[in-house]
Amino acid sequence: MNRRDILRRTAAAGLLATPAAGLLAGCATGGGGDDDAGDTYKGTKSDQNPLGVKEDAPLEVVIFNGGFGEEYAKAHEAMYKEKYPKAEIKHSATQEINKTLQPRFVDGTPPDVVNNSGAGQIDFNGLVSQNAIADLGDLLNAPSLDIPGKTVKDTLLPGAVEVGSYDGKFLVLNYTYTAYGIWHSTKLFADRGWSYAKTWDEHIALCKQIKAAGIAPWTYAGKHPRYMSWPLIATAIKFGGPSVATAIDNLEPNAWKSDAMKAAADAWHQIVKDKYILDGSPGLDHVQSQTAWCQGKAAFISCGSWLESEQKKVTPEGFNMTIQPTPSLGSGDKLPFEAIRGTAGEPFMVPAKAKNLAGGLEYFRVMLSKKGAQDFTRKVSSLTIVAGSTEGVDLPFGLASVVKALDASGSNGFNWVYNNYYRKLERELVDAACGEFFSGRIGPAEFLDQCQKGADSIAQDSSIKKYKRTA
Amino acid sequence: MRHGKYPLIVTFLVPPVLLYVIFVVSPYLQAFQISTTDWLGYSAEADPVGLANFETLLHDGRVWNALKNNALLLAIVPVLTIGLGLFFATMLSMGGRKGRAGVTGVRGTAVYRMVYFFPQVLSVVIIALLWKEVYHPNSGLLNGALRAVGLPAPTWLGDPRTAFWCVLAVMVWANVGFYVVLFGAAMSAIPRDIYEAVLLDGASRWTTLRRITIPLLWDTVQVGWIYLAIAALDGFILIQQMTNGGPNFSSDVIGLRMYETAFGSESKFGYASAIGVVLFFLTLSVAVLALRAARRDRIEYS
Numbered sequence: 001m002n003r004r005d006i007l008r009r010t011a012a013a014g015l016l017a018t019p020a021a022g023l024l025a026g027c028a029t030g031g032g033g034d035d036d037a038g039d040t041y042k043g044t045k046s047d048q049n050p051l052g053v054k055e056d057a058p059l060e061v062v063i064f065n066g067g068f069g070e071e072y073a074k075a076h077e078a079m080y081k082e083k084y085p086k087a088e089i090k091h092s093a094t095q096e097i098n099k100t101l102q103p104r105f106v107d108g109t110p111p112d113v114v115n116n117s118g119a120g121q122i123d124f125n126g127l128v129s130q131n132a133i134a135d136l137g138d139l140l141n142a143p144s145l146d147i148p149g150k151t152v153k154d155t156l157l158p159g160a161v162e163v164g165s166y167d168g169k170f171l172v173l174n175y176t177y178t179a180y181g182i183w184h185s186t187k188l189f190a191d192r193g194w195s196y197a198k199t200w201d202e203h204i205a206l207c208k209q210i211k212a213a214g215i216a217p218w219t220y221a222g223k224h225p226r227y228m229s230w231p232l233i234a235t236a237i238k239f240g241g242p243s244v245a246t247a248i249d250n251l252e253p254n255a256w257k258s259d260a261m262k263a264a265a266d267a268w269h270q271i272v273k274d275k276y277i278l279d280g281s282p283g284l285d286h287v288q289s290q291t292a293w294c295q296g297k298a299a300f301i302s303c304g305s306w307l308e309s310e311q312k313k314v315t316p317e318g319f320n321m322t323i324q325p326t327p328s329l330g331s332g333d334k335l336p337f338e339a340i341r342g343t344a345g346e347p348f349m350v351p352a353k354a355k356n357l358a359g360g361l362e363y364f365r366v367m368l369s370k371k372g373a374q375d376f377t378r379k380v381s382s383l384t385i386v387a388g389s390t391e392g393v394d395l396p397f398g399l400a401s402v403v404k405a406l407d408a409s410g411s412n413g414f415n416w417v418y419n420n421y422y423r424k425l426e427r428e429l430v431d432a433a434c435g436e437f438f439s440g441r442i443g444p445a446e447f448l449d450q451c452q453k454g455a456d457s458i459a460q461d462s463s464i465k466k467y468k469r470t471a
Numbered sequence: 472m473r474h475g476k477y478p479l480i481v482t483f484l485v486p487p488v489l490l491y492v493i494f495v496v497s498p499y500l501q502a503f504q505i506s507t508t509d510w511l512g513y514s515a516e517a518d519p520v521g522l523a524n525f526e527t528l529l530h531d532g533r534v535w536n537a538l539k540n541n542a543l544l545l546a547i548v549p550v551l552t553i554g555l556g557l558f559f560a561t562m563l564s565m566g567g568r569k570g571r572a573g574v575t576g577v578r579g580t581a582v583y584r585m586v587y588f589f590p591q592v593l594s595v596v597i598i599a600l601l602w603k604e605v606y607h608p609n610s611g612l613l614n615g616a617l618r619a620v621g622l623p624a625p626t627w628l629g630d631p632r633t634a635f636w637c638v639l640a641v642m643v644w645a646n647v648g649f650y651v652v653l654f655g656a657a658m659s660a661i662p663r664d665i666y667e668a669v670l671l672d673g674a675s676r677w678t679t680l681r682r683i684t685i686p687l688l689w690d691t692v693q694v695g696w697i698y699l700a701i702a703a704l705d706g707f708i709l710i711q712q713m714t715n716g717g718p719n720f721s722s723d724v725i726g727l728r729m730y731e732t733a734f735g736s737e738s739k740f741g742y743a744s745a746i747g748v749v750l751f752f753l754t755l756s757v758a759v760l761a762l763r764a765a766r767r768d769r770i771e772y773s
Contacts, residue, residue, distance in 0.1 A: 126738030130514040280608025283629025424736035
């Protein structure tokens with residue numbers, strides 16, 4: 001028997017097997033159903049137990065095992081257990097939230113708490129449009145665990161609820177508070193006698209000075225160029241006011257081509273034109289570019305406040321990284337220089353079909369208690385959305401600068417959420433446009449055009465659920 | 472002994488066939504069914520939409536762009552890999568001449584054979600990470616060498632003109648070793664006296680390869696061709712690790728498009744399944760075509 005015969009016979013066997021397999025087909029989507037709604041654990045609501053937790057109901061928590069690790073979650077679980085000693089807690093941590101949990105969502109048996117984060121994050125648009133996430137409204141109105149006289153909602157920083165809200169319903173608890181800005185090394189600047197520029201013209205002048213000193217003014221993650229969309233959009237919002245962001249989030253026609261966006265793109269094109277970007281940056285990924293920055297090969301980099309912990313291992317002693325807002329375009333800016341993008345990040349959710357839904361909400365109440373939040377900040381050096389959770393915690397240099405920047409920004413802080421609404425728009429489409437723009441292959445007009453085309457393609461795709469926000 | 476044959480065959484055949492049907496055939500069939508729905512992947516609800524996904528696919532520029540890259544891979548990777556594989560294998564098993572009689576490889580054959588096989592031992596992800604650093608625009612091996620001899624240092628993976636070709640080169644590099652060993656083994660099955668006769672007739676190495684070795688290795692080459700064609704339609708891991716399809720989709724492949732549609736930036740499992748179904752038929756046609764096109768008379772040694 002030669003190879004071809006084997007192939008032929010296998011094909012025949014495959015045909016014979018088809019009817020049998022046909023019976024199996026459909027199980028990926030056939031499971032689940034709504035008949036198990038009656039199995040959820042419910043306790044009696046009281047002042048002590050505002051969410052109606054059944055005290056002996058088991059709780060399953062799945063944590064994204066990324067930059068923050070899983071130890072902080074174990075501490076929160078211990079706090080929950082302290083309150084409900086009879087509850088059995090099942091803890092697991094994975095880097096592949098998506099692949100691990102997808103079958104369980106389909107099956108109708110998801111865990112009670114999911115930390116939906118990382119590269120393997122489940123697209124929120126898909127989850128929300130399939131009603132897979134529980135409404136966290138009850139949690140907001142419940143009294144805080146250890147801040148007397150306040151509801152959970154009262155204890156949160158401004159903007160924390162809006163970020164996780166879809167069509168007015170609060171569905172996703174973004175636990176950390178992240179600032180996005182431009183970073184530099186305080187030491188490098190002090191050694192060279194440079195100081196951070198507050199206006200764009202001064203920034204360009206400083207770039208010239210830095211380049212003359214033999215250091216590249218900028219570097220960026222060429223493989224994830226969306227990192228550079230952050231300061232660019234921030235510049236536009238500071239110039240034109242928060243409505244610039246609302247228009248982009250709401251997929252309004254030509255939102256990417258607004259005057260403010262044009263002004264910002266023209267301004268940022270300067271650093272490309274004048275070659276103020278480290279050679280080879282388009283070929284670097286985020287780790288490589290951040291490392292080059294830590295090695296002093298470049299002066300500025302755009303990143304969120306996770307940068308310090310991400311770079312812990314390669315940051316030289318005394319580097320003292322500092323975050324700063326984007327420079328103002330001019331005196332006509334609607335927002336002051338101090339205004340910075342601050343937003344809640346690190347999403348947690350309770351699946352709508354969780355068996356112990358009340359327990360999941362209660363677990364969030366534990367996370368949002370002062371004790372829970374302080375423990376988190378201490379363990380992973382990151383801010384939480386709980387106001388004042390940094391009190392009495394020793395912060396590393398970079399994070400302290402983040403707190404300072406957020407304080408200075410105060411009510412002028414701004415944010416955008418199109419990346420949460422439409423993951424593809426930022427991750428793929430704007431990302432690709434930024435790559436072309438910051439490598440100098442296209443100019444500002446083409447850049448905004450490509451972004452707008454991406455936004456339009458999302459707007460026209462009827463299979464993607466659309467969201468609107470007002471402010 | 473005839474009566475004992477069938478129970479034996481059945482015992483050995485049923486468990487693997489069952490496993491194959493449950494874990495391979497049934498997901499395939501499910502993919503066909505899912506491709507006709509708008510399933511978003513995180514609920515049990517999916518509405519049938521008929522062939523709407525395939526219609527969208529027909530007008531999806533990104534999918535066509537990815538297919539174009541796969542077509543390039545398909546046209547280039549097998550030719551380069553098999554060509555290099557044949558060349559190295561020939562040199563290793565009969566390249567040595569030095570005027571002596573007999574058929575031997577070049578000096579150091581054993582070492583070469585081992586070195587060529589190294590990439591095959593590494594996992595694809597490791598290969599991707601390794602080459603990502605080699606292509607590092609500032610501190611990479613490649614640009615270091617180029618700079619040392621005073622040549623310009625391109626950005627390689629960061630430039631849409633070069634990114635795709637850089638990954639293609641890695642694909643060839645990672646595969647050649649296996650084919651060197653495969654062809655080498657097949658060559659050692661060719662009777663030595665044929666070569667000795669050719670040698671006596673004064674044939675050059677090139678003639679020997681073209682007139683004797685390749686025709687006698689044709690079956691093996693054909694198998695290699697099919698494997699490589701299937702690999703060229705995939706290319707997912709290297710691309711995802713090294714460029715993630717970028718810059719500006721210049722190195723996108725169909726496998727990555729499918730992954731991004733289902734698990735990456737969206738959760739459209741119905742649409743992703745439709746891409747999968749198309750890929751399935753493409754792979755099947757390519758395999759059949761390769762078998763057909765390469766059909767020749769079989770030579771049996773006795």
